[in-house]
Amino acid sequence: MSVTLNVNGVDFQIDAAPDTPLLWVIRDHVELTGTKFGCGMSLCGACTVHLDGQPIRSCTTPLSVVLGKAVTTIEGVQSSAAKAVQQAWTELEVPQCGYCQSGQIMSAAALLEANPKPDDAQIDAAMAGNVCRCATYGRIRQAIKQASEQLS
Amino acid sequence: MIHNRFSQLDESSPLGSAVSTNRRNFLKLLGGAGAGLTLAMSAQPVLSKTTEQLPLTSAEGELEANAFVRISADSTVTVVIKHLEMGQGTYTGLATLVAEELDADWAQIKSEGAPANTGRYKNLHWGSQGTGGSSAIANSYEQMRLAGATARKMLVQAAAQQWQVAESEIAVSQGVVSHPGSNRSTSFGELVDQAAKLPMPATDSVQLKDPGDFKLIGRSVPRKDRGKTDGSALFTQDIKLPGMLTALVAHPPRFGATVKSVNSEAARNIAGVEDVVEIPTGVAVLAKDYWAAKKGRDALQIQWDESQAFNKSSDQLLNEFAQLAKQPGLVARNDGDTESALGSAAKVVEATFEFPFLAHAAMEPMNCVALVSDEGCEVWNGEQMQTLDQATIAATLGLKPEQVKINMLFAGGSFGRRANPHSDYVMETVHIAKAKPGIPVKLVWSREDDTRAGYYRPMYLHKVRAALDTDGNPVAWEQRIVGQSIVTGTPFEGFLIKDGIDATSVEGAATLPYSIPNLKVDLHTVNLPVPVQWWRSVGHTHTGFSTEVMIDELARAAGKDPVAFRLALLKDHPREYGVLKLAAEKANWGAPLPQGWGRGIAMHKSFNSYVAQVAEVSLQDNGQFKVERVICAVDCGVAINPDVIRAQMEGGIGFGLSPALMSEITFKDGQVVQSNFHDYQVLRIGQMPDVEVHIVPSAEPPTGVGEPGVPPIAPAVANALSAVTGQRFHRLPLKLS
Numbered sequence: 001m002s003v004t005l006n007v008n009g010v011d012f013q014i015d016a017a018p019d020t021p022l023l024w025v026i027r028d029h030v031e032l033t034g035t036k037f038g039c040g041m042s043l044c045g046a047c048t049v050h051l052d053g054q055p056i057r058s059c060t061t062p063l064s065v066v067l068g069k070a071v072t073t074i075e076g077v078q079s080s081a082a083k084a085v086q087q088a089w090t091e092l093e094v095p096q097c098g099y100c101q102s103g104q105i106m107s108a109a110a111l112l113e114a115n116p117k118p119d120d121a122q123i124d125a126a127m128a129g130n131v132c133r134c135a136t137y138g139r140i141r142q143a144i145k146q147a148s149e150q151l152s
Numbered sequence: 153m154i155h156n157r158f159s160q161l162d163e164s165s166p167l168g169s170a171v172s173t174n175r176r177n178f179l180k181l182l183g184g185a186g187a188g189l190t191l192a193m194s195a196q197p198v199l200s201k202t203t204e205q206l207p208l209t210s211a212e213g214e215l216e217a218n219a220f221v222r223i224s225a226d227s228t229v230t231v232v233i234k235h236l237e238m239g240q241g242t243y244t245g246l247a248t249l250v251a252e253e254l255d256a257d258w259a260q261i262k263s264e265g266a267p268a269n270t271g272r273y274k275n276l277h278w279g280s281q282g283t284g285g286s287s288a289i290a291n292s293y294e295q296m297r298l299a300g301a302t303a304r305k306m307l308v309q310a311a312a313q314q315w316q317v318a319e320s321e322i323a324v325s326q327g328v329v330s331h332p333g334s335n336r337s338t339s340f341g342e343l344v345d346q347a348a349k350l351p352m353p354a355t356d357s358v359q360l361k362d363p364g365d366f367k368l369i370g371r372s373v374p375r376k377d378r379g380k381t382d383g384s385a386l387f388t389q390d391i392k393l394p395g396m397l398t399a400l401v402a403h404p405p406r407f408g409a410t411v412k413s414v415n416s417e418a419a420r421n422i423a424g425v426e427d428v429v430e431i432p433t434g435v436a437v438l439a440k441d442y443w444a445a446k447k448g449r450d451a452l453q454i455q456w457d458e459s460q461a462f463n464k465s466s467d468q469l470l471n472e473f474a475q476l477a478k479q480p481g482l483v484a485r486n487d488g489d490t491e492s493a494l495g496s497a498a499k500v501v502e503a504t505f506e507f508p509f510l511a512h513a514a515m516e517p518m519n520c521v522a523l524v525s526d527e528g529c530e531v532w533n534g535e536q537m538q539t540l541d542q543a544t545i546a547a548t549l550g551l552k553p554e555q556v557k558i559n560m561l562f563a564g565g566s567f568g569r570r571a572n573p574h575s576d577y578v579m580e581t582v583h584i585a586k587a588k589p590g591i592p593v594k595l596v597w598s599r600e601d602d603t604r605a606g607y608y609r610p611m612y613l614h615k616v617r618a619a620l621d622t623d624g625n626p627v628a629w630e631q632r633i634v635g636q637s638i639v640t641g642t643p644f645e646g647f648l649i650k651d652g653i654d655a656t657s658v659e660g661a662a663t664l665p666y667s668i669p670n671l672k673v674d675l676h677t678v679n680l681p682v683p684v685q686w687w688r689s690v691g692h693t694h695t696g697f698s699t700e701v702m703i704d705e706l707a708r709a710a711g712k713d714p715v716a717f718r719l720a721l722l723k724d725h726p727r728e729y730g731v732l733k734l735a736a737e738k739a740n741w742g743a744p745l746p747q748g749w750g751r752g753i754a755m756h757k758s759f760n761s762y763v764a765q766v767a768e769v770s771l772q773d774n775g776q777f778k779v780e781r782v783i784c785a786v787d788c789g790v791a792i793n794p795d796v797i798r799a800q801m802e803g804g805i806g807f808g809l810s811p812a813l814m815s816e817i818t819f820k821d822g823q824v825v826q827s828n829f830h831d832y833q834v835l836r837i838g839q840m841p842d843v844e845v846h847i848v849p850s851a852e853p854p855t856g857v858g859e860p861g862v863p864p865i866a867p868a869v870a871n872a873l874s875a876v877t878g879q880r881f882h883r884l885p886l887k888l889s
Contacts, residue, residue, distance in 0.1 A: 016443070027442070
């Protein structure tokens with residue numbers, strides 16, 4: 001059965017089982033591949049997208065619960081917080097392998113939208129669900145602070 | 153789809169061999185090369201000496217100066233990168249070497265992954281194409297500079313012809329070719345057509361720059377592996393081809409089990425499932441997308457024959473290892489008379505160290521895309537072992553290696569995993585694709601597959617006895633290592649196993665730099681059906697810990713300062729001495745710390761780079777501890793890109809903290825206990841210490857930084873914990889008692 005899903009402001013007709021995780025709808029049906037598969041259990045954060053502006057793990061969010069809501073992926077994120085985060089990420093050369101970074105950036109952008117001046121503990125709490133095996137964590141922390149300053 | 157534009161080129165002509173002086177330099181550079189993946193030095197050329205050949209097949213409006221450098225009419229310089237970019241920065245480092253000698257502007261440089269072509273793109277340390285052993289910069293330093301320098305010469309020759317002036321009057325700077333005498337200048341792009349008519353210059357007709365003239369080497373130029381902040385970077389996971397099917401494989405629950413029977417009816421009834429095929433490593437479900445394939449795999453009913461399967465538990469293995477450690481093993485190093493020195497020493501310190509299996513757990517679980525057709529086989533992969541994978545695929549399919557085309561993608565981490573010497577997940581993909589000729593197949597491992605299907609850093613046990621004389625000087629060191637061999641049964645045996653000793657099992661211990669007159673290292677190699685593999689820094693992951701914890705315990709037993717104790721034993725090792733001293737100075741070694749804090753140091757050489765780290769830890773109210781700060785000193789020869797070096801030290805420290813603090817793979821009755829990040833835990837942001845990196849200025853040839861940052865961190869943390877608690881730490885992950 002075909003349903004309508006709004007991703008990055010565009011309506012897509014999706015023909016997928018209602019229990020299909022949003023991650024696989026985005027990757028295999030909408031064919032946007034910036035959102036990554038890392039664990040399938042909301043343990044690593046590589047699949048983080050925004051649902052009506054809130055960060056969620058798309059790998060455990062079924063298609064059926066996101067209908068009628070706005071999904072934003074790394075390809076479509078436009079907020080000033082997101083742009084500042086992306087810029088800081090590039091300036092500080094945060095990514096190494098880069099595979100987790102879409103999820104990191106989506107979590108960081110959501111943090112700054114909710115809390116433009118996070119302290120270290122708030123950054124660590126907001127980013128605790130995003131694993132980076134290259135351990136770029138120090139630069140992630142620094143980049144979030146730089147983006148925060150730029151936004152103020 | 154990535155077009156392999158080099159496949160038609162003659163393999164005998166390209167950049168291949170260094171002239172003799174360069175060859176000598178390469179040999180010098182390799183002096184004292186350690187084990188790991190640093191294999192035999194290839195005597196193969198670096199750049200072709202043949203001067204008569206026309207340039208390679210330059211396309212219209214483009215100069216293909218050599219196998220590594222193409223220049224287009226819009227002045228874009230494409231550097232072909234022969235090594236896998238998995239985060240270590242090779243797209244930046246290798247391109248820097250070319251851009252330096254080409255006198256290009258950094259902004260006009262673009263990096264592109266090389267196709268599989270051993271003749272052109274072999275790792276000069278190995279003689280085959282592949283990435284590992286922190287060798288990318290070390291093996292390419294002169295080759296890539298020569299590639300840039302010869303391309304520059306072609307541009308200079310073209311300009312000299314166009315302007316009718318002597319080549320010696322032409323200058324090149326930041327992408328501009330000029331003739332100052334007549335005030336003329338032009339871009340690279342405008343010289344492309346003229347240069348494409350020229351023969352490739354002989355490598356001995358170009359001179360590499362004096363390091364004093366470097367403009368890009370030594371500067372933290374921006375990285376070239378872009379697309380990693382907007383989702384546009386392409387990984388294997390992102391490949392989508394027309395008609396492609398996604399495959400998930402049901403692997404046996406225990407290593408060594410085989411399929412007895414399969415009922416695939418329920419799986420085949422799931423919408424989207426296209427086929428179920430049995431392959432040597434299990435049962436594959438092919439579907440239109442991942443979710444259908446996963447549901448299909450969950451619906452398989454498989455009876456496994458476990459009669460020959462591995463059925464042991466980790467505790468049992470450790471007991472067996474400990475029993476073996478009571479007997480002498482094969483001798484890897486033997487200086488003096490350790491046994492009698494231990495017998496007559498004033499004080500003996502003993503410890504048994506235990507290390508669990510470890511999974512690589514790259515963020516991108518293993519995956520690969522393959523298409524088997526009448527013409528051959530095409531593979532899309534974050535490819536780390538081109539020559540070996542090509543040969544293995546070709547042998548299985550009855551093809552010639554050159555009929556196996558490999559398209560290079562970024563890897564979402566590897567840490568050694570994608571350089572599988574058995575081509576495991578690549579061959580799994582090919583076996584499935586072979587059953588579906590003409591249809592591209594993407595194998596995707598779930599995180600559970602990635603955690604449970606191997607390969608692992610082997611479990612090891614070390615028994616160390618070391619002794620002091622009455623003045624507190626170390627007089628004896630006996631180290632017995634027990635564990636599986638990574639290299640046995642792989643094509644690397646010939647290079648890395650000598651007299652029955654796998655160099656990767658003992659590296660870092662058999663090469664202990666400290667001046668101890670009686671020193672013996674021996675090895676018991678254990679055979680187990682658990683698949684094992686190199687894991688970022690290989691043998692140094694365990695030898696770095698046992699040696700650096702033991703040397704600290706000796707210092708404490710002697711009543712001496714751990715830094716002074718080490719320095720006194722490193723008089724003949726200036727680079728080890730240098731990093732140790734620098735790290736200690738930068739950390740204010742000896743300065744008071746807050747109550748409940750401890751400070752520890754460790755130093756380890758691996759892959760010809762030298763790293764020392766000082767860790768500061770704090771005891772927490774909940775009985776746990778926190779790693780607060782790490783000060784790192786690294787000597788990797790000429791620092792090509794200081795920021796990339798810093799990033800690799802930061803990352804190596806973070807990566808090494810996972811096994812230090814929380815990661816382990818354990819077996820229960822032959823089954824892997826862990827399955828995903830909830831039980832195979834890895835470092836998260838709140839556990840990452842502040843890291844400060846200091847690079848030793850050096851004119852020595854550059855060596856790698858991908859792995860050497862890992863080994864010192866676990867022992868530095870253990871030594872810091874010992875300093876504050878008085879407890880001894882001999883097991884990873886570390887736990888306070």
